[in-house]
Amino acid sequence: MQLFYAPRSPFSRKILATIVELDLATRVSLVRIDPWTDETLRRHNPASKVPTLLLDDGSALFDSPVIARYLDTLSGHMLIPPVPRTWDALRREALGDGLAEAVIRRFVDRLGPHDDRLDRVVTRQEAAITAILDRLETAPDWMQAPTDLGHLAIACALDYLDGRSPELNWKTRSPLLAAWFHDFRARPSMKIAADPIIGTFRSINIPHPPAEV
Ligand SMILES: N[C@@H](CCC(=O)N[C@@H](CS)C(=O)NCC(=O)O)C(=O)O
Known part of the structure; x- marks a missing residue:
């Protein structure tokens, strides 16, 4: 199988970690x-988005939820638990x-010229970002x-939020989530998915993956 990915894409990173x-x-x-610039992908995915498997x-196969389900089926359902826990995992x-999508849209929309219509779009994305952070913070059993x-998915979105929108200071607003993220991002799968220079997973098969990138 071949995975088309972009290193900064949070959806690609979710699949790399998976x-x-x-x-x-x-x-x-x-x-x-x-x-955004290479049309090669459109032959396989007409929307030309990463990830595509x-x-x-x-x-x-696209998009990331579909790819994740396919991979999970291949390996005996280790990441999507059986019913009734399925729905909690998929909601997460x-x-x-949703968080990653809102951060991307906010970032892209703020690149455009400043006008009222754009302001409304940006405000709406910020409302989604804060509401998702608050949901994760105030019902923390999932951690x-x-x-x-x-x-x-949550960890990849938070990493993206960190990199793309540091001015939102999400860790101050969501201390429990920040503590969970701090621990979770130490997992080998998160470190490897954060490495923008991997060109092949062969580098992943070494016993001790590279330290912080
Ligand atoms: N819902 C899709 C979103 C994929 C997506 O938006 N990918 C972005 C990169 S993060 C992309 O390829 N954008 C290119 C474009 O929109 O033309 C998924 O989960 O895979």
Whole structure:
């Protein structure tokens, strides 16, 4: 299988972390691509977005929730637990993905010329960001649950929030979440997914992955 990914993309990182958690690294080679400037990807995914997973039969899977479900099925459902816990894990994944989406939209919209319409879009994204952070902070039982796809999605979104929008100071607003994130990001899967220079998962199979990147 080939994974088209971009190093800064939080959705790509969720899938990179999923692959490592599921011990599938030897079965996936990585193709780094800039979906904004490189049209190669559109042949496989008409929306030309990362992540896109090219299967061995030539068909492609997208977007990240679909890819994650496929990989989880391949490896015996280790990241999406059985019913009734399924829905908690998938809700967490949706919260993480929703947070990442709002951070991306806020960032892109703020690049444009300043006008009222854009202000409204940015304000709406900020409302989503704070509401998702508050939901995760005020009902923290999920932090103790066994690691699932939802935890990976949330951690990748928080890492993206850190890098893209440091001015939002989310850790001050969400101290419990910040403490959880601090511990969770030490997982090998998170460190590896944060490495923007990996071009192949072969580097992942070394016993001691590179320290902080
Ligand atoms: N819902 C999609 C979102 C994917 C997405 O938005 N990817 C961004 C990078 S983070 C992208 O490829 N953007 C290129 C574009 O919008 O043209 C998923 O979960 O995979």
